[in-house]
Amino acid sequence: MAASEPAANTVDHAGVFSSETGHRYEVVDSDIAFIGRIISVRRDAVRMPDGGVSQRDVIVHPGAVGVVALDEADRVVMVYQYRHPVRRPLWELPAGILDVPGEPPVEAAARELAEEANLTAGRWDLLVDVLASPGMTNEAYRVFLARDLATIPLSDQHVRVHEEADMQIARVDLDKAVGQILDGAITNAMAVVGLLAAATARxxxxxxxxPVDAPWPDRPRSVG
Structure with missing residues:
Protein backbone atom coordinates (compact mmCIF):
# COMPACT_ATOMS: atom_id res chain seq x y z
CA MET A 1 0.00 0.00 0.00
CA ALA A 2 1.38 3.40 -0.95
CA ALA A 3 2.05 5.91 1.83
CA SER A 4 -0.66 8.22 0.48
CA GLU A 5 -3.35 5.53 0.68
CA PRO A 6 -5.30 5.24 3.94
CA ALA A 7 -5.60 1.90 5.67
CA ALA A 8 -8.80 0.06 4.85
CA ASN A 9 -11.74 -0.03 7.26
CA THR A 10 -12.55 -3.57 8.37
CA VAL A 11 -15.31 -5.53 10.09
CA ASP A 12 -14.22 -8.64 11.98
CA HIS A 13 -16.12 -11.90 12.36
CA ALA A 14 -17.91 -10.61 15.46
CA GLY A 15 -19.21 -7.54 13.63
CA VAL A 16 -16.80 -5.13 15.33
CA PHE A 17 -15.88 -2.29 12.96
CA SER A 18 -12.28 -1.10 12.92
CA SER A 19 -11.65 2.30 11.36
CA GLU A 20 -8.56 3.29 9.41
CA THR A 21 -7.29 5.01 12.57
CA GLY A 22 -7.30 1.69 14.40
CA HIS A 23 -10.30 2.37 16.65
CA ARG A 24 -12.66 -0.57 17.19
CA TYR A 25 -16.33 0.54 17.33
CA GLU A 26 -17.23 -2.20 19.79
CA VAL A 27 -20.85 -2.77 20.79
CA VAL A 28 -20.57 -3.22 24.54
CA ASP A 29 -24.31 -3.71 25.15
CA SER A 30 -27.38 -4.21 22.97
CA ASP A 31 -31.08 -4.80 23.46
CA ILE A 32 -34.28 -4.74 21.42
CA ALA A 33 -36.48 -1.81 22.45
CA PHE A 34 -39.38 -2.45 20.08
CA ILE A 35 -40.59 -5.13 17.68
CA GLY A 36 -43.19 -4.20 15.07
CA ARG A 37 -44.78 -5.92 12.09
CA ILE A 38 -41.90 -5.06 9.75
CA ILE A 39 -39.24 -3.17 11.70
CA SER A 40 -37.64 -3.40 15.11
CA VAL A 41 -35.63 -0.86 17.10
CA ARG A 42 -32.31 -1.97 18.59
CA ARG A 43 -30.50 0.05 21.24
CA ASP A 44 -26.70 -0.31 21.04
CA ALA A 45 -24.05 1.06 23.40
CA VAL A 46 -20.95 1.71 21.29
CA ARG A 47 -17.37 2.43 22.35
CA MET A 48 -16.24 5.70 20.74
CA PRO A 49 -12.73 6.90 19.78
CA ASP A 50 -12.52 9.17 22.86
CA GLY A 51 -13.07 6.17 25.14
CA GLY A 52 -16.66 7.01 26.02
CA VAL A 53 -19.72 4.89 25.35
CA SER A 54 -22.59 6.37 23.37
CA GLN A 55 -26.09 5.07 22.71
CA ARG A 56 -27.15 4.47 19.13
CA ASP A 57 -30.76 3.58 18.32
CA VAL A 58 -31.02 1.52 15.15
CA ILE A 59 -34.17 0.92 13.11
CA VAL A 60 -33.69 -2.64 11.89
CA HIS A 61 -35.28 -3.32 8.52
CA PRO A 62 -35.40 -6.46 6.33
CA GLY A 63 -34.34 -4.61 3.17
CA ALA A 64 -36.27 -3.88 -0.01
CA VAL A 65 -36.19 -3.99 -3.78
CA GLY A 66 -37.51 -1.65 -6.45
CA VAL A 67 -37.93 -1.75 -10.22
CA VAL A 68 -37.37 0.82 -12.93
CA ALA A 69 -39.52 -0.83 -15.60
CA LEU A 70 -38.66 0.75 -18.95
CA ASP A 71 -40.79 0.05 -22.00
CA GLU A 72 -39.97 0.23 -25.70
CA ALA A 73 -41.07 3.88 -25.85
CA ASP A 74 -38.61 4.89 -23.09
CA ARG A 75 -41.40 5.26 -20.56
CA VAL A 76 -41.06 4.16 -16.92
CA VAL A 77 -43.82 2.49 -14.95
CA MET A 78 -44.84 4.52 -11.89
CA VAL A 79 -47.36 3.73 -9.15
CA TYR A 80 -49.28 6.24 -7.04
CA GLN A 81 -49.64 4.88 -3.51
CA TYR A 82 -50.79 6.25 -0.16
CA ARG A 83 -48.02 6.44 2.46
CA HIS A 84 -49.35 6.87 5.96
CA PRO A 85 -46.28 8.40 7.67
CA VAL A 86 -46.48 11.41 5.33
CA ARG A 87 -50.30 11.21 5.07
CA ARG A 88 -50.48 11.43 1.31
CA PRO A 89 -49.96 9.35 -1.82
CA LEU A 90 -46.61 9.44 -3.62
CA TRP A 91 -45.43 8.58 -7.10
CA GLU A 92 -43.10 5.62 -6.67
CA LEU A 93 -41.47 2.69 -8.41
CA PRO A 94 -42.98 -0.79 -8.06
CA ALA A 95 -41.24 -1.98 -4.91
CA GLY A 96 -41.51 -4.08 -1.79
CA ILE A 97 -39.71 -5.46 1.23
CA LEU A 98 -37.59 -8.61 1.27
CA ASP A 99 -39.99 -10.59 3.44
CA VAL A 100 -39.68 -14.08 1.90
CA PRO A 101 -36.79 -16.00 3.52
CA GLY A 102 -34.16 -17.05 0.99
CA GLU A 103 -35.81 -15.31 -1.94
CA PRO A 104 -33.21 -13.82 -4.33
CA PRO A 105 -33.66 -10.05 -4.64
CA VAL A 106 -34.32 -10.17 -8.40
CA GLU A 107 -37.12 -12.69 -7.84
CA ALA A 108 -38.61 -10.42 -5.20
CA ALA A 109 -38.42 -7.55 -7.69
CA ALA A 110 -40.16 -9.63 -10.36
CA ARG A 111 -42.88 -10.52 -7.87
CA GLU A 112 -43.43 -6.87 -6.96
CA LEU A 113 -43.55 -5.84 -10.63
CA ALA A 114 -46.21 -8.48 -11.24
CA GLU A 115 -48.26 -7.63 -8.15
CA GLU A 116 -48.13 -3.84 -8.42
CA ALA A 117 -47.95 -3.23 -12.18
CA ASN A 118 -49.34 -6.46 -13.71
CA LEU A 119 -46.15 -6.87 -15.73
CA THR A 120 -43.40 -9.36 -16.42
CA ALA A 121 -39.99 -8.50 -17.87
CA GLY A 122 -37.83 -10.43 -20.29
CA ARG A 123 -34.60 -8.68 -19.31
CA TRP A 124 -33.30 -7.75 -15.87
CA ASP A 125 -30.18 -5.80 -14.87
CA LEU A 126 -28.93 -4.42 -11.57
CA LEU A 127 -29.24 -0.65 -11.56
CA VAL A 128 -28.12 0.65 -8.13
CA ASP A 129 -27.71 -0.27 -4.44
CA VAL A 130 -28.67 2.22 -1.75
CA LEU A 131 -28.39 2.63 2.03
CA ALA A 132 -31.63 4.40 2.86
CA SER A 133 -30.56 6.45 5.90
CA PRO A 134 -27.44 4.93 7.49
CA GLY A 135 -27.42 7.38 10.38
CA MET A 136 -30.41 5.63 11.92
CA THR A 137 -31.26 2.42 10.04
CA ASN A 138 -29.66 -0.58 8.37
CA GLU A 139 -32.33 -0.44 5.64
CA ALA A 140 -30.78 -1.14 2.25
CA TYR A 141 -32.52 -1.47 -1.06
CA ARG A 142 -31.54 -2.74 -4.46
CA VAL A 143 -33.09 -1.22 -7.60
CA PHE A 144 -33.29 -3.23 -10.81
CA LEU A 145 -33.81 -2.19 -14.42
CA ALA A 146 -36.52 -4.28 -16.12
CA ARG A 147 -37.06 -4.24 -19.89
CA ASP A 148 -38.94 -6.23 -22.54
CA LEU A 149 -42.17 -5.76 -20.61
CA ALA A 150 -45.33 -7.83 -21.09
CA THR A 151 -48.76 -7.51 -19.50
CA ILE A 152 -50.04 -10.34 -17.32
CA PRO A 153 -53.45 -11.67 -18.46
CA LEU A 154 -56.35 -10.23 -16.47
CA SER A 155 -57.30 -13.64 -15.06
CA ASP A 156 -53.81 -14.04 -13.56
CA GLN A 157 -53.38 -10.58 -12.09
CA HIS A 158 -52.79 -10.07 -8.38
CA VAL A 159 -55.69 -8.83 -6.22
CA ARG A 160 -54.42 -5.80 -4.32
CA VAL A 161 -55.37 -5.05 -0.70
CA HIS A 162 -54.80 -2.33 1.93
CA GLU A 163 -53.06 0.78 0.51
CA GLU A 164 -52.56 -0.99 -2.80
CA ALA A 165 -56.31 -1.38 -3.36
CA ASP A 166 -56.60 2.12 -4.86
CA MET A 167 -53.11 2.22 -6.38
CA GLN A 168 -52.86 4.01 -9.71
CA ILE A 169 -50.42 2.97 -12.44
CA ALA A 170 -48.96 5.25 -15.10
CA ARG A 171 -46.22 5.20 -17.72
CA VAL A 172 -44.11 8.34 -17.83
CA ASP A 173 -41.40 9.32 -20.28
CA LEU A 174 -38.09 8.88 -18.49
CA ASP A 175 -36.93 12.42 -19.29
CA LYS A 176 -40.25 13.81 -18.02
CA ALA A 177 -39.88 11.78 -14.82
CA VAL A 178 -36.41 13.25 -14.26
CA GLY A 179 -37.92 16.70 -14.73
CA GLN A 180 -40.59 15.88 -12.15
CA ILE A 181 -37.83 15.00 -9.69
CA LEU A 182 -36.19 18.39 -10.22
CA ASP A 183 -39.59 20.09 -9.93
CA GLY A 184 -40.28 18.38 -6.60
CA ALA A 185 -43.20 16.31 -7.87
CA ILE A 186 -41.41 12.98 -7.31
CA THR A 187 -39.90 12.82 -3.83
CA ASN A 188 -39.87 9.14 -2.86
CA ALA A 189 -36.19 8.36 -2.28
CA MET A 190 -36.10 5.06 -4.13
CA ALA A 191 -37.85 6.60 -7.12
CA VAL A 192 -35.49 9.59 -7.17
CA VAL A 193 -32.39 7.39 -7.03
CA GLY A 194 -33.69 4.77 -9.44
CA LEU A 195 -34.90 7.20 -12.09
CA LEU A 196 -31.74 9.30 -12.00
CA ALA A 197 -29.62 6.15 -12.15
CA ALA A 198 -31.61 4.88 -15.14
CA ALA A 199 -31.26 8.19 -16.96
CA THR A 200 -27.51 8.19 -16.30
CA ALA A 201 -27.09 4.55 -17.36
CA ARG A 202 -28.98 5.26 -20.58
CA PRO A 211 -25.54 -8.59 -13.16
CA VAL A 212 -28.61 -9.15 -10.99
CA ASP A 213 -26.74 -11.50 -8.65
CA ALA A 214 -23.79 -9.15 -7.99
CA PRO A 215 -22.57 -9.16 -4.37
CA TRP A 216 -24.68 -7.07 -1.99
CA PRO A 217 -22.70 -6.79 1.26
CA ASP A 218 -25.09 -4.23 2.80
CA ARG A 219 -28.17 -6.41 2.49
CA PRO A 220 -29.73 -6.77 5.97
CA ARG A 221 -29.54 -10.29 7.30
CA SER A 222 -32.05 -10.20 10.13
CA VAL A 223 -34.66 -8.01 11.81
CA GLY A 224 -33.30 -8.41 15.36
Missing part, protein backbone atom coordinates in the same frame (compact mmCIF):
# COMPACT_ATOMS: atom_id res chain seq x y z
CA UNK A 203 -26.29 7.77 -21.61
CA UNK A 204 -23.87 4.93 -22.38
CA UNK A 205 -26.47 2.47 -23.63
CA UNK A 206 -26.82 0.64 -20.29
CA UNK A 207 -23.42 -0.97 -20.87
CA UNK A 208 -22.09 -0.50 -17.31
CA UNK A 209 -24.84 -2.30 -15.40
CA UNK A 210 -23.97 -5.12 -13.02
Missing amino acids: LNGFTRLR
Whole structure:
Protein backbone atom coordinates (compact mmCIF):
# COMPACT_ATOMS: atom_id res chain seq x y z
CA MET A 1 0.00 0.00 0.00
CA ALA A 2 1.38 3.40 -0.95
CA ALA A 3 2.05 5.91 1.83
CA SER A 4 -0.66 8.22 0.48
CA GLU A 5 -3.35 5.53 0.68
CA PRO A 6 -5.30 5.24 3.94
CA ALA A 7 -5.60 1.90 5.67
CA ALA A 8 -8.80 0.06 4.85
CA ASN A 9 -11.74 -0.03 7.26
CA THR A 10 -12.55 -3.57 8.37
CA VAL A 11 -15.31 -5.53 10.09
CA ASP A 12 -14.22 -8.64 11.98
CA HIS A 13 -16.12 -11.90 12.36
CA ALA A 14 -17.91 -10.61 15.46
CA GLY A 15 -19.21 -7.54 13.63
CA VAL A 16 -16.80 -5.13 15.33
CA PHE A 17 -15.88 -2.29 12.96
CA SER A 18 -12.28 -1.10 12.92
CA SER A 19 -11.65 2.30 11.36
CA GLU A 20 -8.56 3.29 9.41
CA THR A 21 -7.29 5.01 12.57
CA GLY A 22 -7.30 1.69 14.40
CA HIS A 23 -10.30 2.37 16.65
CA ARG A 24 -12.66 -0.57 17.19
CA TYR A 25 -16.33 0.54 17.33
CA GLU A 26 -17.23 -2.20 19.79
CA VAL A 27 -20.85 -2.77 20.79
CA VAL A 28 -20.57 -3.22 24.54
CA ASP A 29 -24.31 -3.71 25.15
CA SER A 30 -27.38 -4.21 22.97
CA ASP A 31 -31.08 -4.80 23.46
CA ILE A 32 -34.28 -4.74 21.42
CA ALA A 33 -36.48 -1.81 22.45
CA PHE A 34 -39.38 -2.45 20.08
CA ILE A 35 -40.59 -5.13 17.68
CA GLY A 36 -43.19 -4.20 15.07
CA ARG A 37 -44.78 -5.92 12.09
CA ILE A 38 -41.90 -5.06 9.75
CA ILE A 39 -39.24 -3.17 11.70
CA SER A 40 -37.64 -3.40 15.11
CA VAL A 41 -35.63 -0.86 17.10
CA ARG A 42 -32.31 -1.97 18.59
CA ARG A 43 -30.50 0.05 21.24
CA ASP A 44 -26.70 -0.31 21.04
CA ALA A 45 -24.05 1.06 23.40
CA VAL A 46 -20.95 1.71 21.29
CA ARG A 47 -17.37 2.43 22.35
CA MET A 48 -16.24 5.70 20.74
CA PRO A 49 -12.73 6.90 19.78
CA ASP A 50 -12.52 9.17 22.86
CA GLY A 51 -13.07 6.17 25.14
CA GLY A 52 -16.66 7.01 26.02
CA VAL A 53 -19.72 4.89 25.35
CA SER A 54 -22.59 6.37 23.37
CA GLN A 55 -26.09 5.07 22.71
CA ARG A 56 -27.15 4.47 19.13
CA ASP A 57 -30.76 3.58 18.32
CA VAL A 58 -31.02 1.52 15.15
CA ILE A 59 -34.17 0.92 13.11
CA VAL A 60 -33.69 -2.64 11.89
CA HIS A 61 -35.28 -3.32 8.52
CA PRO A 62 -35.40 -6.46 6.33
CA GLY A 63 -34.34 -4.61 3.17
CA ALA A 64 -36.27 -3.88 -0.01
CA VAL A 65 -36.19 -3.99 -3.78
CA GLY A 66 -37.51 -1.65 -6.45
CA VAL A 67 -37.93 -1.75 -10.22
CA VAL A 68 -37.37 0.82 -12.93
CA ALA A 69 -39.52 -0.83 -15.60
CA LEU A 70 -38.66 0.75 -18.95
CA ASP A 71 -40.79 0.05 -22.00
CA GLU A 72 -39.97 0.23 -25.70
CA ALA A 73 -41.07 3.88 -25.85
CA ASP A 74 -38.61 4.89 -23.09
CA ARG A 75 -41.40 5.26 -20.56
CA VAL A 76 -41.06 4.16 -16.92
CA VAL A 77 -43.82 2.49 -14.95
CA MET A 78 -44.84 4.52 -11.89
CA VAL A 79 -47.36 3.73 -9.15
CA TYR A 80 -49.28 6.24 -7.04
CA GLN A 81 -49.64 4.88 -3.51
CA TYR A 82 -50.79 6.25 -0.16
CA ARG A 83 -48.02 6.44 2.46
CA HIS A 84 -49.35 6.87 5.96
CA PRO A 85 -46.28 8.40 7.67
CA VAL A 86 -46.48 11.41 5.33
CA ARG A 87 -50.30 11.21 5.07
CA ARG A 88 -50.48 11.43 1.31
CA PRO A 89 -49.96 9.35 -1.82
CA LEU A 90 -46.61 9.44 -3.62
CA TRP A 91 -45.43 8.58 -7.10
CA GLU A 92 -43.10 5.62 -6.67
CA LEU A 93 -41.47 2.69 -8.41
CA PRO A 94 -42.98 -0.79 -8.06
CA ALA A 95 -41.24 -1.98 -4.91
CA GLY A 96 -41.51 -4.08 -1.79
CA ILE A 97 -39.71 -5.46 1.23
CA LEU A 98 -37.59 -8.61 1.27
CA ASP A 99 -39.99 -10.59 3.44
CA VAL A 100 -39.68 -14.08 1.90
CA PRO A 101 -36.79 -16.00 3.52
CA GLY A 102 -34.16 -17.05 0.99
CA GLU A 103 -35.81 -15.31 -1.94
CA PRO A 104 -33.21 -13.82 -4.33
CA PRO A 105 -33.66 -10.05 -4.64
CA VAL A 106 -34.32 -10.17 -8.40
CA GLU A 107 -37.12 -12.69 -7.84
CA ALA A 108 -38.61 -10.42 -5.20
CA ALA A 109 -38.42 -7.55 -7.69
CA ALA A 110 -40.16 -9.63 -10.36
CA ARG A 111 -42.88 -10.52 -7.87
CA GLU A 112 -43.43 -6.87 -6.96
CA LEU A 113 -43.55 -5.84 -10.63
CA ALA A 114 -46.21 -8.48 -11.24
CA GLU A 115 -48.26 -7.63 -8.15
CA GLU A 116 -48.13 -3.84 -8.42
CA ALA A 117 -47.95 -3.23 -12.18
CA ASN A 118 -49.34 -6.46 -13.71
CA LEU A 119 -46.15 -6.87 -15.73
CA THR A 120 -43.40 -9.36 -16.42
CA ALA A 121 -39.99 -8.50 -17.87
CA GLY A 122 -37.83 -10.43 -20.29
CA ARG A 123 -34.60 -8.68 -19.31
CA TRP A 124 -33.30 -7.75 -15.87
CA ASP A 125 -30.18 -5.80 -14.87
CA LEU A 126 -28.93 -4.42 -11.57
CA LEU A 127 -29.24 -0.65 -11.56
CA VAL A 128 -28.12 0.65 -8.13
CA ASP A 129 -27.71 -0.27 -4.44
CA VAL A 130 -28.67 2.22 -1.75
CA LEU A 131 -28.39 2.63 2.03
CA ALA A 132 -31.63 4.40 2.86
CA SER A 133 -30.56 6.45 5.90
CA PRO A 134 -27.44 4.93 7.49
CA GLY A 135 -27.42 7.38 10.38
CA MET A 136 -30.41 5.63 11.92
CA THR A 137 -31.26 2.42 10.04
CA ASN A 138 -29.66 -0.58 8.37
CA GLU A 139 -32.33 -0.44 5.64
CA ALA A 140 -30.78 -1.14 2.25
CA TYR A 141 -32.52 -1.47 -1.06
CA ARG A 142 -31.54 -2.74 -4.46
CA VAL A 143 -33.09 -1.22 -7.60
CA PHE A 144 -33.29 -3.23 -10.81
CA LEU A 145 -33.81 -2.19 -14.42
CA ALA A 146 -36.52 -4.28 -16.12
CA ARG A 147 -37.06 -4.24 -19.89
CA ASP A 148 -38.94 -6.23 -22.54
CA LEU A 149 -42.17 -5.76 -20.61
CA ALA A 150 -45.33 -7.83 -21.09
CA THR A 151 -48.76 -7.51 -19.50
CA ILE A 152 -50.04 -10.34 -17.32
CA PRO A 153 -53.45 -11.67 -18.46
CA LEU A 154 -56.35 -10.23 -16.47
CA SER A 155 -57.30 -13.64 -15.06
CA ASP A 156 -53.81 -14.04 -13.56
CA GLN A 157 -53.38 -10.58 -12.09
CA HIS A 158 -52.79 -10.07 -8.38
CA VAL A 159 -55.69 -8.83 -6.22
CA ARG A 160 -54.42 -5.80 -4.32
CA VAL A 161 -55.37 -5.05 -0.70
CA HIS A 162 -54.80 -2.33 1.93
CA GLU A 163 -53.06 0.78 0.51
CA GLU A 164 -52.56 -0.99 -2.80
CA ALA A 165 -56.31 -1.38 -3.36
CA ASP A 166 -56.60 2.12 -4.86
CA MET A 167 -53.11 2.22 -6.38
CA GLN A 168 -52.86 4.01 -9.71
CA ILE A 169 -50.42 2.97 -12.44
CA ALA A 170 -48.96 5.25 -15.10
CA ARG A 171 -46.22 5.20 -17.72
CA VAL A 172 -44.11 8.34 -17.83
CA ASP A 173 -41.40 9.32 -20.28
CA LEU A 174 -38.09 8.88 -18.49
CA ASP A 175 -36.93 12.42 -19.29
CA LYS A 176 -40.25 13.81 -18.02
CA ALA A 177 -39.88 11.78 -14.82
CA VAL A 178 -36.41 13.25 -14.26
CA GLY A 179 -37.92 16.70 -14.73
CA GLN A 180 -40.59 15.88 -12.15
CA ILE A 181 -37.83 15.00 -9.69
CA LEU A 182 -36.19 18.39 -10.22
CA ASP A 183 -39.59 20.09 -9.93
CA GLY A 184 -40.28 18.38 -6.60
CA ALA A 185 -43.20 16.31 -7.87
CA ILE A 186 -41.41 12.98 -7.31
CA THR A 187 -39.90 12.82 -3.83
CA ASN A 188 -39.87 9.14 -2.86
CA ALA A 189 -36.19 8.36 -2.28
CA MET A 190 -36.10 5.06 -4.13
CA ALA A 191 -37.85 6.60 -7.12
CA VAL A 192 -35.49 9.59 -7.17
CA VAL A 193 -32.39 7.39 -7.03
CA GLY A 194 -33.69 4.77 -9.44
CA LEU A 195 -34.90 7.20 -12.09
CA LEU A 196 -31.74 9.30 -12.00
CA ALA A 197 -29.62 6.15 -12.15
CA ALA A 198 -31.61 4.88 -15.14
CA ALA A 199 -31.26 8.19 -16.96
CA THR A 200 -27.51 8.19 -16.30
CA ALA A 201 -27.09 4.55 -17.36
CA ARG A 202 -28.98 5.26 -20.58
CA LEU A 203 -26.29 7.77 -21.61
CA ASN A 204 -23.87 4.93 -22.38
CA GLY A 205 -26.47 2.47 -23.63
CA PHE A 206 -26.82 0.64 -20.29
CA THR A 207 -23.42 -0.97 -20.87
CA ARG A 208 -22.09 -0.50 -17.31
CA LEU A 209 -24.84 -2.30 -15.40
CA ARG A 210 -23.97 -5.12 -13.02
CA PRO A 211 -25.54 -8.59 -13.16
CA VAL A 212 -28.61 -9.15 -10.99
CA ASP A 213 -26.74 -11.50 -8.65
CA ALA A 214 -23.79 -9.15 -7.99
CA PRO A 215 -22.57 -9.16 -4.37
CA TRP A 216 -24.68 -7.07 -1.99
CA PRO A 217 -22.70 -6.79 1.26
CA ASP A 218 -25.09 -4.23 2.80
CA ARG A 219 -28.17 -6.41 2.49
CA PRO A 220 -29.73 -6.77 5.97
CA ARG A 221 -29.54 -10.29 7.30
CA SER A 222 -32.05 -10.20 10.13
CA VAL A 223 -34.66 -8.01 11.81
CA GLY A 224 -33.30 -8.41 15.36
